[in-house]
Amino acid sequence: MMRKLTRSPLILILTLLLxxxxxxxxxxxxxxxxxxxxTPSPTITPTPTNTPTFTPTHTSTPAFTxxxxxxxxxxxxxxxxxxxxxxxxxxQAPLRPAVLFPLQDNFGITIDWSYIHVTxxxxxxxxxxxxxxxxxxxxxxxxxxxQRNFRFQGxxxxxxxxxxxxxxxxxxxxxxxVLGGTPGENVPISVIPAGGTAYAQVAIRDGSxxxxxxxxxxxxxxxxxxxxxxxxxxxxxxLEALLPELPDELILLANHPILVPRNDWPQxxxxxERVSFLAARYQPFFELDPYDRIVDQSAFAYALRDHIFGxxxxxxxxxxxxxxxxxxxxxx
Numbered sequence: 001m002m003r004k005l006t007r008s009p010l011i012l013i014l015t016l017l018l019x020x021x022x023x024x025x026x027x028x029x030x031x032x033x034x035x036x037x038x039t040p041s042p043t044i045t046p047t048p049t050n051t052p053t054f055t056p057t058h059t060s061t062p063a064f065t066x067x068x069x070x071x072x073x074x075x076x077x078x079x080x081x082x083x084x085x086x087x088x089x090x091x092q093a094p095l096r097p098a099v100l101f102p103l104q105d106n107f108g109i110t111i112d113w114s115y116i117h118v119t120x121x122x123x124x125x126x127x128x129x130x131x132x133x134x135x136x137x138x139x140x141x142x143x144x145x146x147q148r149n150f151r152f153q154g155x156x157x158x159x160x161x162x163x164x165x166x167x168x169x170x171x172x173x174x175x176x177x178v179l180g181g182t183p184g185e186n187v188p189i190s191v192i193p194a195g196g197t198a199y200a201q202v203a204i205r206d207g208s209x210x211x212x213x214x215x216x217x218x219x220x221x222x223x224x225x226x227x228x229x230x231x232x233x234x235x236x237x238x239l240e241a242l243l244p245e246l247p248d249e250l251i252l253l254a255n256h257p258i259l260v261p262r263n264d265w266p267q268x269x270x271x272x273e274r275v276s277f278l279a280a281r282y283q284p285f286f287e288l289d290p291y292d293r294i295v296d297q298s299a300f301a302y303a304l305r306d307h308i309f310g311x312x313x314x315x316x317x318x319x320x321x322x323x324x325x326x327x328x329x330x331x332x
Contacts, residue, residue: 093144093163100139101249101331106212111251111329113139114167116308119217119255124262129305132259135213136321138164138177138252143243145236146176149185152272152279153292158187159280160236161320164252168307168314176320177254179236181280189236197277199233204242204328207249211329217255220325231325249331254323258285258304265294281322 115137122131165172220231272279
């Protein structure tokens with residue numbers, strides 16, 4: 001009886017162990033049946049997509065620039081020398097070239113047809129000559145006062161000049177020596193209105209007179225109320241009547257600015273606009289554009305500078321010098 005009771009607990013324990021072992025085995029599902037096991041689905045996280053970014057490409061097309069509209073400003077084309085047109089009025093004065101005679105200035109320099117003496121010189125901040133006056137000697141070719149027309153500021157100016165020659169090299173070069181001008185076309189000297197236009201500063205001396213170009217420059221260009229009586233003003237018609245009476249032996253000496261400092265160009269332009277005889281005298285030394293604006297000194301003015309200081313040749317042509325102070329020296 002006791003053995004049965006003892007074996008019963010063992011059987012019970014074994015039974016429990018078997019049941020526990022079978023409970024730990026995986027549960028089979030019927031064949032063909034799918035067991036849906038809940039698995040976490042991936043969360044779709046928005047990620048930035050690589051959207052093509054517009055990047056400007058460099059092309060050969062230039063950057064946008066503002067194009068100025070057409071203006072009336074002319075394009076300047078440099079010309080080698082200003083060539084003056086000959087007089088439109090045929091000259092009635094016969095040729096009568098002046099004859100050279102022995103003459104020296106106060107420095108002992110011989111005055112001949114090539115004589116040039118600087119009476120004033122100034123320099124810019126680069127050491128370049130930009131302010132220049134000079135006396136130049138001329139051979140008078142006939143005994144008349146001639147005319148040509150000059151257009152300035154839409155008006156015509158009659159320019160009065162002498163036929164002369166100056167030797168820049170071995171041979172004298174024919175030139176025009178400008179005395180002045182008056183408004184109008186082909187205006188006869190006899191009807192020039194009274195005023196500065198009708199006058200020219202002329203001093204007449206003989207060969208025994210002491211001549212100093214620098215003293216003459218200083219005294220002839222004093223203020224009007226201080227000017228020396230040795231440098232009087234003549235009416236152009238008086239000079240016209242006087243020229244045929246002068247002897248064959250004579251030398252003309254004319255003094256005038258050749259180069260003017262750039263800062264003074266506006267004043268020069270204003271003087272040319274207001275006074276016709278100044279327009280006539282300044283014209284040979286300035287380059288004007290088609291609108292009569294001063295754009296530079298003339299090539300001839302620079303050629304004179306280079307000839308004076310560098311003895312460079314001046315090419316042949318029809319050129320003009322001007323007379324602010326004219327001295328006529330006659331032989332004895």
